Amino acid sequence: MLRVLDLKKYFPMTGGLLKRKIGEVKAVDGVSFDVMKSDTLALVGESGSGKTTVGKMLVRILKPTSGSIFFANEDIAKHEGDSLKNYRRMAQMVFQDPTSSLNPRRKILDIVIDPLNVHKIGLKSERYEMVTRMMDRVELPRDFLYRYPHSLSGGQKQRVGIARAVIMNPALVVLDEPTASLDVSVQANIVSLLKEIQKEYGLTYVFISHNLSLVRNIADWVTVMYLGRAMEMAPTEQLFTKPMHPYTIALLSVVPTVSEEEEKLLPERVRLEGEIPSSVRIPKGCRFASRCPKAHERCSSDEPPLVDLGGHFVRCHQIEEGA
Amino acid sequence: MNTSNLLTIRDLTIDFTTYDGTARVVDDLDLYVDRGEIVSLVGESGCGKTVTAKAVLGILPMPPGKIAEGEILFRGQDLLKTKDKDLQVLRGKEFGFVPQDPMTFLNPIFTIETQMFDMYTFRGSPDVDPLQYLRSFRDSRRRADTVQRALDMLRRVNIPDPDRVLRSYPVELSGGMRQRVLIAMALMSRPSFMIADEPATALDVSIGEQINEVLETRVREEGISVLYITHDLGVARRLSDRIYVMYAGHIVETASTQELFKGPKHPYTLGLLKSVPKIYGEISRGIEGVIPDYYNPPPGCRFHPRCPHAMPVCRRERPALREIRAGHRVACYLYSEEKKNE
Numbered sequence: 116m117l118r119v120l121d122l123k124k125y126f127p128m129t130g131g132l133l134k135r136k137i138g139e140v141k142a143v144d145g146v147s148f149d150v151m152k153s154d155t156l157a158l159v160g161e162s163g164s165g166k167t168t169v170g171k172m173l174v175r176i177l178k179p180t181s182g183s184i185f186f187a188n189e190d191i192a193k194h195e196g197d198s199l200k201n202y203r204r205m206a207q208m209v210f211q212d213p214t215s216s217l218n219p220r221r222k223i224l225d226i227v228i229d230p231l232n233v234h235k236i237g238l239k240s241e242r243y244e245m246v247t248r249m250m251d252r253v254e255l256p257r258d259f260l261y262r263y264p265h266s267l268s269g270g271q272k273q274r275v276g277i278a279r280a281v282i283m284n285p286a287l288v289v290l291d292e293p294t295a296s297l298d299v300s301v302q303a304n305i306v307s308l309l310k311e312i313q314k315e316y317g318l319t320y321v322f323i324s325h326n327l328s329l330v331r332n333i334a335d336w337v338t339v340m341y342l343g344r345a346m347e348m349a350p351t352e353q354l355f356t357k358p359m360h361p362y363t364i365a366l367l368s369v370v371p372t373v374s375e376e377e378e379k380l381l382p383e384r385v386r387l388e389g390e391i392p393s394s395v396r397i398p399k400g401c402r403f404a405s406r407c408p409k410a411h412e413r414c415s416s417d418e419p420p421l422v423d424l425g426g427h428f429v430r431c432h433q434i435e436e437g438a
Numbered sequence: 439m440n441t442s443n444l445l446t447i448r449d450l451t452i453d454f455t456t457y458d459g460t461a462r463v464v465d466d467l468d469l470y471v472d473r474g475e476i477v478s479l480v481g482e483s484g485c486g487k488t489v490t491a492k493a494v495l496g497i498l499p500m501p502p503g504k505i506a507e508g509e510i511l512f513r514g515q516d517l518l519k520t521k522d523k524d525l526q527v528l529r530g531k532e533f534g535f536v537p538q539d540p541m542t543f544l545n546p547i548f549t550i551e552t553q554m555f556d557m558y559t560f561r562g563s564p565d566v567d568p569l570q571y572l573r574s575f576r577d578s579r580r581r582a583d584t585v586q587r588a589l590d591m592l593r594r595v596n597i598p599d600p601d602r603v604l605r606s607y608p609v610e611l612s613g614g615m616r617q618r619v620l621i622a623m624a625l626m627s628r629p630s631f632m633i634a635d636e637p638a639t640a641l642d643v644s645i646g647e648q649i650n651e652v653l654e655t656r657v658r659e660e661g662i663s664v665l666y667i668t669h670d671l672g673v674a675r676r677l678s679d680r681i682y683v684m685y686a687g688h689i690v691e692t693a694s695t696q697e698l699f700k701g702p703k704h705p706y707t708l709g710l711l712k713s714v715p716k717i718y719g720e721i722s723r724g725i726e727g728v729i730p731d732y733y734n735p736p737p738g739c740r741f742h743p744r745c746p747h748a749m750p751v752c753r754r755e756r757p758a759l760r761e762i763r764a765g766h767r768v769a770c771y772l773y774s775e776e777k778k779n780e
Contacts, residue, residue, distance in 0.1 A: 161642040206690065268728055269483075297481035299668065302714035303724025325643055329717040369647040370717055371672020373699060377717050386651070387644045390612055434743075 116318055117150040117173070117287060122182035122192075124168050128395070141394050142168040144343035145182070150287075150336070155313070155320040157334035157351070159327065159366075163391045164340040166323045167211075170289040174206045175199060204207070204234050207280035211292040213272035224260035227279050229432045253308060270301035274278040274308070281312055282293065291323045306333060327370050331355055339363050342394055342402040345421060348428040353395055358382065359429045362403050401432065409433060443470040443511075444631055444663045445494070450508035452489055453759035454732075455501060462730035463489050465687040467508070468759070471631070476657065476664045478674035478695075479682035482710075484729055487667045490684075491633050494665070495535060495709045496525050512631070530562025534624030534632035534662070536653070540616035540637055544608040550619055551604040554588040554626065555581065561627050591622040595652050616644040626773055627659070632657060637666045650677060671714055675699055680765075683707050686730055686740040689759060703768045705745045739770070747772055 124143040127136045144164040150156045158166040171177040173184060175191065183190045190407045191202045211218035217226055224246060231242045231360040250257055253274040264272055273293060278290055288307065294302040311331065312318060326328050330337055330351070337354045339362065358364045365385040372378045390404045392398055398405055404414040413432055421430045429435075452464040464486040471477045481487045483639055494497040494510055496517060510517040512532070517525060533563045537543045545553060559574055560566050575581070585604070592600035595618040608616055624632055634653060638646030654677055657664050668674050674681050674695070681698050683706065691704040702708050711724035727744035730736050738745050742752040751771050759767040760774060 123621075161644060230645075244575060247463070259588055270728070271597075300482060300710060300713040300725040303721055304726075306715070307723045326715070327643075329719050329721075331719045332715045332721040355719075366469075366644065367717075369644060371670055371676060372717065373671050373711055373714050374716075375699075380717055387648070390614055390645060403462055 116152040116187070117321075118183075118185040119149070119169075119173075120147050120183045120185070122146045122169065122172060122184065124165075124172060124177060125180045127387070133226060135239070141343050141397055143172070143179075144397070146338075146345050147182075148336075148338055148345065148348060150319055150321065152286075152319055152336040153313070153317050155322050155333055156336045156338065157324060157359045158338050158340055159324060159330055160340035161391055163342070164393060165343040165394070166340050167291055168186065168323060169340075170208065170291050170323050173287070173289050174208045175203060176208070191197075204236075204283055205285050205287040206287040206289070207283055208289040208291065209273070209276045209280050209293045210430040211295055213269060213276050213296070214264070216276060217272055219264055222261055222263060223255075223267075223275055226264070226275060227260075227282060230279060230283050236283070240346055245282060246278075249282045252281070253278045259364070266343075268301075269297050270304060270385060273305055277308065281316065281318070284316065285318065287319045287320045287321065289323070292325070294329070295324070300323065302329070309333070311397065327367060342391060344366070344402060344430065345428070346430050348421075350426065353382075355425055357427075359424075360403075360426065360431050360433050361385070361407050361409050361433075365408070380438070385421045398406070401430075443472050444513065445469075445471040445665070446511040447490070448509050448511070449640045450490065450493065451506040452486070452493060452498070453504045453506045455504065459733045462506075462675065462686050462735065464493070466689075467684075467689055469682055469692075471663045471665055473630075473663055474652070474661045475680065476666055476678045477729060478666045478668055478678035478681045479684060479703070480668055480671060480674050480681055482669055482729070484686075485684045486687040487684055488635055491635055491665065492669055495533065495633060496522075496529065504592055526564040527562040530560075531631050534627070534629035535635045536620050536632065536634040537623050538619070538636040540613065541608065543620060544616060546608055546609070548725065549604070550606055550608070550611075551585060551588065554591075554604070554619075554623055555584050557623055558584050558587065576756070587626065588622070591626050592619070594625070594656060595619075595622045596648070597622070606773050612645075613641050613650060617641065617649050618652065621649070621656065626657055626664075628660070631705065632662050633667070634664060636669070638673065639668070639670070652687050671710060673677070683710070686735065687732070687770060688740055688756075690741065691766075691768045693763075697763070701766075703762065703766070703773060704741075704770050705772070706741050706745055709744075709746075740742050 122143055123145055126140040126142055128138040128140060129135060129253055130137040137277045146169055158169060160166045172179045182192060184192045194202055227246050227249060231237060237245060247257055255271060255274050294305050308339050322333055334351050337349060337351050341362055347363045358367055364382045365387045368382045368385045370381060385408055387406050392405060398416040400418055404410045419430050419432045419435055421428050422435050447467060450464055450467040454463055467490060493505060497605045505518060588604060589600045592603055597603050597618050632702045638649045641649060666678055678695050679693050682689050685706045691707050695776040702711055709725040713724045715721040725744055730740055738754050739752045739757050742748040749771060757769045757771050759769045761767045762773050
């Protein structure tokens with residue numbers, strides 16, 4: 116349903132008197148993936164990996180520098196004007212911070228009904244009815260419609276964010292760390308709500324997260340990103356049972372666990388030295404080489420390609436040579 | 439609970455008075471940290487864990503806060519009855535603190551060197567006058583010694599290029615580096631006790647892991663006792679010797695880490711554990727409901743409106759912490775036969 120090909124986003128850096136371009140931040144540097152209808156694809160990575168930028172391009176809050184996004188056989192990467200507006204109806208986003216993504220001066224009713232007004236969906240008289248139905252669906256009491264966001268808890272605000280996205284009856288919803296700012300008991304509530312809604316409405320999710328345990332519970336496919344590139348892509352089950360890329364293995368090995376049986380499933384602890392390099396000066400060769408425990412000479416000179424090992428894609432010289 | 443513990447908190451009760459009324463945010467809290475122990479205080483937002491830490495450090499804003507009752511004993515000395523000046527001396531010499539957000543605890547307009555030097559030189563000395571401060575610049579030997587010590591500390595927390603870091607301003611450092619600097623600062627004065635308030639929460643997973651690891655190695659090696667505040671059960675499990683679980687201002691369960699994860703008892707602890715997404719692909723629906731309104735807390739057990747096992751007695755009386763096995767204490771009527779059958 117969704118096919119992303121060689122997607123790139125470079126942000127120009129300007130400086131000096133004439134605000135000339137002095138460099139580029141290569142936030143996303145050639146990412147490709149497919150998402151099937153009603154599936155969930157997870158984008159996983161640390162800060163600076165470009166996962167949120169990909170999400171924003173998918174709903175076209177950002178315009179890609181190059182590359183294509185095929186949605187229902189149409190490349191929407193370069194759409195403008197009416198056709199873009201049309202696309203946005205079908206692609207919605209739920210943001211990470213529910214507090215800053217809801218206008219504090221508007222009532223919940225206004226916030227949730229707004230997209231219907233903008234896109235002129237349904238008769239005016241029907242819209243209120245649609246909002247109340249949506250409120251029931253996200254399990255919020257109807258009298259919340261006349262409240263302001265500040266009087267809601269974090270979890271309730273995120274339910275409003277979900278209602279605002281799903282009320283458009285979209286085909287694609289990009290969820291950008293929707294539970295990262297919530298407590299774990301509330302997170303579990305929201306995740307089960309998201310799963311139910313997905314089933315009922317047949318939604319396709321792109322789920323952005325850094326929490327691997329959470330991803331394991333919600334995604335069908337996982338793409339692990341590092342410095343603007345996909346390092347490993349596989350079906351969830353496969354990725355968690357047979358991770359291949361040293362970066363994925365390292366991330367998995369430090370997942371906090373709450374039981375021994377969980378601990379047994381993790382790969383042996385790998386310590387990652389150093390930090391993610393700047394996306395202004397991307398290192399030559401493999402982007403992960405500077406932190407990789409298995410790096411050898413070739414890794415810092417040639418960048419490995421993304422190799423397909425039967426539906427499991429890995430970008431690593433050692434795997435490539437071994438295969 | 440014996441008096442040889444480094445830190446003992448007894449019956450601590452903290453109220454916050456605002457226009458909306460009085461909220462009892464910490465209620466009758468008992469806690470101790472023994473020498474050389476890492477103890478975690480685990481709970482979700484708003485449960486009172488940070489307020490407790492602030493009360494121990496003596497940095498609770500009063501008003502609106504007020505310590506209504508209780509004592510905080512450090513080496514047997516009640517910190518709540520200690521004069522501010524003496525408290526400053528004690529804090530400077532004995533306490534270390536690693537905050538959640540390093541940016542608000544580092545001064546953006548001074549280099550790391552200046553901040554580490556000032557902190558170390560004037561720790562535990564209240565009321566430094568400007569002249570005294572200026573004089574510190576003239577003592578070049580002392581300065582060189584302190585800088586040497588700072589470099590040494592930075593090296594111990596695995597900062598790769600300590601000379602450069604020392605000359606940097608906080609904005610020039612990444613989040614992980616800033617947090618390392620704060621750990622180095624906290625270690626510099628050789629404290630015997632440290633409070634770490636979610637030091638890894640604001641960081642990426644792999645960086646947070648590095649921070650926790652370096653913190654653990656340092657405190658274990660130097661025998662520092664730690665009260666580690668976190669909302670993450672997984673992190674608490676990995677780092678600590680003992681755990682306190684807190685809900686809405688109450689300690690609901692406490693046990694050694696091993697015991698707690700082997701046989702959690704309180705319905706809140708159980709709910710919390712189930713809510714954590716598991717790596718083998720399991721997640722519960724979470725705990726229904728929201729944390730109570732502190733201005734009008736529910737009578738009896740504060741968890742009863744959300745508890746799947748609530749009984750009539752839970753609505754009437756607050757359960758006390760009861761020992762069910764050596765060192766494992768639970769505040770729940772499910773584990774008290776006579777109350778259960780009432």
